[in-house]
Amino acid sequence: xxxxxxxxxxxxxxxxxxxxxxxxxxxxxxxxxxxxxxxxxxxxxxxxxxxxxxxxxxxxxxxxxxxxxxxxxxxxxxxxxxxxxxxxxxxxxxxxxxxxxxxxxxxxxxxxxxxxxxxxxxxxxxxxxxxxxxxxxxxxxxxxxxxxxxxxxxxxxxxxxxxxxxxxxxxxxxxxxxxxxxxxxxxxxxxxxxxxxxxxxxxxxxxxxxxxxxxxxxxxxxxxxxxxxxxxxxxxxxxxxxxxxxxxxxxxxxxxxxxxxxxxxxxxxxxxxxxxxxxxxxxxxxxxxxxxxxxxxxxxxxxxxxxxxxxxxxxxxxxxxxxxxxxxxxxxxxxxxxxxxxxxxxxxxxxxxxxxxxxxxxxxxxxxxxxxxxxxxxxxxxxxxxxxxxxxxxxxxxxxxxxxxxxxxxxxxxxxxxxxxxxxxxxxxxxxxxxxxxxxxxxxxxxxxxxxxxxxxxxxxxxxxxxxxxxxxxxxxxxxxxxxxxxxxxxxxxxxxxxxxxx
Amino acid sequence: xxxxxxxxxxxxxxxxxxxxxxxxxxxxxxxxxxxxxxxxxxxxxxxxxxxxxxxxxxxxxxxxxxxxxxxxxxxxxxxxxxxxxxxxxxxxxxxxxxxxxxxxxxxxxxxxxxxxxxxxxxxxxxxxxxxxxxxxxxxxxxxxxxxxxxxxxxxxxxxxxxxxxxxxxxxxxxxxxxxxxxxxxxxxxxxxxxxxxxxxxxxxxxxxxxxxxxxxxxxxxxxxxxxxxxxxxxxxxxxxxxxxxxxxxxxxxxxxxxxxxxxxxxxxx
Numbered sequence: 001x002x003x004x005x006x007x008x009x010x011x012x013x014x015x016x017x018x019x020x021x022x023x024x025x026x027x028x029x030x031x032x033x034x035x036x037x038x039x040x041x042x043x044x045x046x047x048x049x050x051x052x053x054x055x056x057x058x059x060x061x062x063x064x065x066x067x068x069x070x071x072x073x074x075x076x077x078x079x080x081x082x083x084x085x086x087x088x089x090x091x092x093x094x095x096x097x098x099x100x101x102x103x104x105x106x107x108x109x110x111x112x113x114x115x116x117x118x119x120x121x122x123x124x125x126x127x128x129x130x131x132x133x134x135x136x137x138x139x140x141x142x143x144x145x146x147x148x149x150x151x152x153x154x155x156x157x158x159x160x161x162x163x164x165x166x167x168x169x170x171x172x173x174x175x176x177x178x179x180x181x182x183x184x185x186x187x188x189x190x191x192x193x194x195x196x197x198x199x200x201x202x203x204x205x206x207x208x209x210x211x212x213x214x215x216x217x218x219x220x221x222x223x224x225x226x227x228x229x230x231x232x233x234x235x236x237x238x239x240x241x242x243x244x245x246x247x248x249x250x251x252x253x254x255x256x257x258x259x260x261x262x263x264x265x266x267x268x269x270x271x272x273x274x275x276x277x278x279x280x281x282x283x284x285x286x287x288x289x290x291x292x293x294x295x296x297x298x299x300x301x302x303x304x305x306x307x308x309x310x311x312x313x314x315x316x317x318x319x320x321x322x323x324x325x326x327x328x329x330x331x332x333x334x335x336x337x338x339x340x341x342x343x344x345x346x347x348x349x350x351x352x353x354x355x356x357x358x359x360x361x362x363x364x365x366x367x368x369x370x371x372x373x374x375x376x377x378x379x380x381x382x383x384x385x386x387x388x389x390x391x392x393x394x395x396x397x398x399x400x401x402x403x404x405x406x407x408x409x410x411x412x413x414x415x416x417x418x419x420x421x422x423x424x425x426x427x428x429x430x431x432x433x434x435x436x437x438x439x440x441x442x443x444x445x446x447x448x449x450x451x452x453x454x455x456x457x458x459x460x461x462x463x464x465x466x467x468x469x470x471x472x473x474x475x476x477x478x479x480x481x482x483x484x485x486x487x488x489x490x491x492x493x494x495x496x497x498x499x500x501x502x503x
Numbered sequence: 504x505x506x507x508x509x510x511x512x513x514x515x516x517x518x519x520x521x522x523x524x525x526x527x528x529x530x531x532x533x534x535x536x537x538x539x540x541x542x543x544x545x546x547x548x549x550x551x552x553x554x555x556x557x558x559x560x561x562x563x564x565x566x567x568x569x570x571x572x573x574x575x576x577x578x579x580x581x582x583x584x585x586x587x588x589x590x591x592x593x594x595x596x597x598x599x600x601x602x603x604x605x606x607x608x609x610x611x612x613x614x615x616x617x618x619x620x621x622x623x624x625x626x627x628x629x630x631x632x633x634x635x636x637x638x639x640x641x642x643x644x645x646x647x648x649x650x651x652x653x654x655x656x657x658x659x660x661x662x663x664x665x666x667x668x669x670x671x672x673x674x675x676x677x678x679x680x681x682x683x684x685x686x687x688x689x690x691x692x693x694x695x696x697x698x699x700x701x702x703x704x705x706x707x708x709x710x711x712x713x714x715x716x717x718x719x720x721x722x723x724x725x726x727x728x729x730x731x732x733x734x735x736x737x738x739x740x741x742x743x744x745x746x747x748x749x750x751x752x753x754x755x756x757x758x759x760x761x762x763x764x765x766x767x768x769x770x771x772x
Contacts, residue, residue, distance in 0.1 A: 401715065416730035419698055425725040431740045434712035440723065440738040446730040 059119035063244075064112040067091060070214050073117045077183055077217070080190065090203040090213025097207040103394065104331045104361045109305055114246040114277055116215045118160040124181065125165055135159050142268065144237045151484055152264075153232035154179045158249060159239050161217040172230060178223040179234055182250045185221030192223060196254055200283035200311045200339075208279040208307045212248045216281065219249035224259040224290075233262040233295075233482055240269035240276055240304065251282040255290035255318075262293040264485065268328070269301045275330070277305045284312035286320050288342075293321040295481060297489060299328035302357055306332040314338055314345035314375075323480045324351040326362050327492055335394060337367035340375035340406075347377040352477040352489075355389025355421070356496040365394035365426075366410075370436075373404040381412040382474050385421035386497075392424040393442070401432040410440040415447060415473060417466075467494055518553050518565050546579045546591070562588035571597040571639070579605035579648075582629055590632040595671075598641035605631070607650035607658070608680070608770060632661040637671040649678040649770050652685025652717065659688040666695045666702050666732070674705040680766055681710060681717035692724045695732045702732040710740045711769055713762075 059076060061069050070091050074084040099106055125131045128145045139145060139157050148155040154168035156179070163181035172179070178189065186193050203213030220236045240247050255261055269276060278300060286292045292312065300306055306329035312320045322336035338347035353362035362385075368377035383391035393412040414423035425442040447469050455465035471478075471490055478486045550563060563586055569575055581589050582605075595601055607629065635644040650658050664673040679687045693704045710719045723736040743765050751761035 414725075414727070416727065416732075418730055421730065422728045423725070424727065425723075425736070427723060427738070429719070429721045429738055429740065431710075431712065431719045432715075434715050434717060434742045436712070436741060438738070438740040441735070442723070442725055442737070443735040444725050444727040445733045 058121060059117075060242075061115055061117040063115055065091070065094075065114075065116050065211070065215060069116055073215060073217065076117070076119060077186075079186065082194070083186065086198070086203070087214050087216075090210045093204040094207060094210035094214055097204065097210055099207055103333060103363050103392075106305070106307075106331065106333075109275065109277060111277075113274075114244050115242065116246045116248070117217055118242055118245060119162050120160045121162070121164060124163055124184070126167055128165065131165050135164050138239060138241065139165070139237065142237065142239070142266075147484070148235075151232070151482065152235045153230055154234040156181060156220055156234075156236035157239070158218045158236060158247075160242060160245060161247060163218045163220075163236075168234075175228050176225040177228060177230060178221065180221045182219040182221045182252060183217065185252075189221075189223070192254075193221070193252075196252060196283070196285055198283075200285060200313050201281050201309050205309060209281050209309045212250060212279050212281040212309070215246065215248045216250040217248055219251040219280070219282075220253075220263070220265075221251070222253045222261060222263060224255045224261045226256045226258060228256075228259045230259075230261045233264045235264040235266070238265065238267040238278075240278065240300070242276075243272040244274045244276060246277045246279065248278075249280045251280065253282075253284045253292060253294070255284075255286045255292045257287045258289040259287075260291040260293075262295070262482075264295045264482065265297075267296070267298045267300055269304050271301045272303060275303045275305060278307070278329075279305075280308045280310075282308070282310040284310075284320060286312065286314050286318035286345075288316040289318060290315070291319045291321075293323065294336075295323040295325075295485065297325040297327070297481075297485060297492075298332070298334075299492065301328060302330050302360060304329045306330075306334065308332075308334045310334065310336040312336075312338045312347075314340050314342070314347060316342040317344035318342075319346045319348070321347075321480070322349045322351070322366070323477065324349070324364065325477065325481075325489060326351070326353040326364050327356075327496065329362075330359070331361045331363070333363045335365045335367050335396075337369070338377065339369045339371060340377065341371050343372045343374045345372065345375045347375075349377070349379045349381075350477050350480050351381045352474050353381070353383040353391050353393075354493065354496055355383075355385045355391045356387055358388035358420070360389040362389070362391045363394060364392070365396075367396040368398070368408060369396075370399040370403045370406040370408065373402075373406070375403065376407040377409070379408075379410040379412075380476050381410075382477055383412070383414045383423060384417065384470065384473070384493075385414070385423050386417035388418075388420035390422040390424070392426060394426045396428045396430075397438060397440070398430045399433050399436050399438065403433050404435040406433065406436045406438075408436070408438045410442075412442045413473070414442075414444040415470070416444065417446065463497075467497055470497070544575060544577045546577060546581055546589075547584055550581070550586075557584045557586070560586060562586060562590075564590040566592040566594065568594045569596060569599040569601050569642075571599055574600040574602075576602045577604075579603065579631075582607055587628060588630045590634075592634040592636065593644065594636045594638055595642035595644060597639035599639075600643045600645075601635070602645050602647075603633070603635075604647045606648065628657045628659070630659045634663040634665065635673060636665045636667060637673060638667050640668040640670045642668065642671045644673040646673075646675040646677075648676070650680070650687070651770075652679065652681040652687060653683055655684045655686075657686040657688070659690075661690045662706075663692045663694065664704055664706065666693075666699060666704060669700040669702065671699075672703045674707075676705075676707045677709075678770060678772075679708075679710045679719070680713065680770065681719065682713040684714070684716045684718075686717070687719045687721075689719075689721045690724070691722070691736065692726065693734050693736060695727045695729050695734060697728040699729040700731040702729065702734070704732070704734040706736040708736075708738045709769075710738075711766065712740060712742055713766075 070087050157165040166181050168179040203210050314320045320338050326332050347368050349366035353364045355362045366379040381393045385391045397408045399406050416423050423444045452465050662675050691706050708721050719740050721738045723738050748761050
């Protein structure tokens, strides 16, 4: 009897202990979510902050792009001669390449009215304390410094054309990781820079990559040495504050053999009446056995043209993952590409696009070029259109002659939520090798009535039911994001949904 | 009806045709083959009715109207008469049904043997444009096509499923078996106009690549402007399943026969 009661007591005690742990655990989660909600509220509220945020700069290039402007940008940055000649060559190519004949109409961009370079401050800071107050405030409102401590291994923040803040935790610096803004990298690691710069995306690739080649400024440069695994994500935040600004960031990521890195980028812009242009070029090189994951959540204001060239080269047995979320901007044209150059390389591209206002066009997609045997690619694209928005998936899968045993799977699903909206899919599949397995599926539909009915019969309102179905729809994308971004993403989608209902 | 010269030596026939014409139902030797599903109509018969010698033309451009409440099974046999280029526009009226099929595989085993022997077959390029306009509600179009590419043969198919009315259905399925240096190009568009309800559109393109020198380019496109539509497309490209080949060979099929059976099965599916 005595033994039994002891056992009982023990069990009860354990229960209490467990309960306590559970309580602590729940409390922890609660606190975290409180912090997150705070951050999100600010993030979300300030997303479209009006002109109240001051435009501040120490140097502003005249409108339009000319040889003089390019020379001035180069001089401001004190660049080596080869870079200046690269810029000038790109400028010539930019003039000679015509606008693409397919896709959204870009004729409304007035390239002569844009400021191609705005330098907001004198020098870049390593501590948030030293960042000019106005700029710091913008980023604090977005929650950038707060989250650096919590979630990231390194953070950069770009304001207009230049990177205002860049910091990498010492732990990673000691292991030889380089995480700098692209301009500093050119000064500090010229050899490494020259070896890889422009090797993945040539400046004459398309009109806007040439434009970027001529006017590039800022962006991130990441080098991960052999066998180093960066376990926490590195993040850069891009902000456009001025009116009629052109932001041309240039990002270069090199993951040496058997290394891994996760890079996260977030983009927002202030709301202005005049259009701005964002034409970035991103180059990623994954060496043998390396693993690179590149996550983007783009939430530019609705008058930004977002024309981005993103491309990665995957060497032997490497893995490249593009996780791409497009919510903002007026017109987006972005097709993350992976060139599977050596055997065993893998590519995964997961993207979400949402066009939620009239005349908004999300023309996004993915490309996988199989150049070697035993390579595989998987593309999952989810898009949602409402309020007269238009989402298009434009993709390409190419298997070159001689690339044996390649596998490629493409799935793109679109939801159209109302009568005015449109969804398209334009995949291009070109196979030159018999020993392959290529599959493509696409589907366009609205939310199934039966699903809504089921949820509503269980007591959800129509709006909640709709939001739940949409959350489920984009789940393959959200689960690839870091925890805090995943919540942010769901919230953003909810916001976009709510915004529409008010109209 | 008018005949005009498109390119030098290329004679192009252009005409409009309404299937409700009584003249259409004159039985002829080919037309007499009545199948279980109803009467089969050969496209060549319609062309013949334009009072022209089939051998004298190389390409056809026509618009064919399917009147309301009528079901038509149509077979495109123009390639059998050497008319390699055709551009046919179908207009489907209320509650009409069109079952359209074309086959460029007469006899698989014959095709295949010919391929194996590497005989010199001429370089032929088939170029087909098929446009299905579902103009009034209740219209339904089903399209099945297959082709077998040998030597340097090239196929180029362009299909458009244009939904202009509610309660319409369409499905397009094209299969290709490609050997040697054959080239297969396919450009398929599904278009759904704004403010339509209950529209179902499907489009499938399957290809078997038997040789490393064969090439497939397929561009299935969707343009949907209506939220009450259910549209899907799919494309698949691969070689014969090795496990299936092995299975058949383990049961005593020769490699040749195993291949042939699988190709036949693929086309018959």
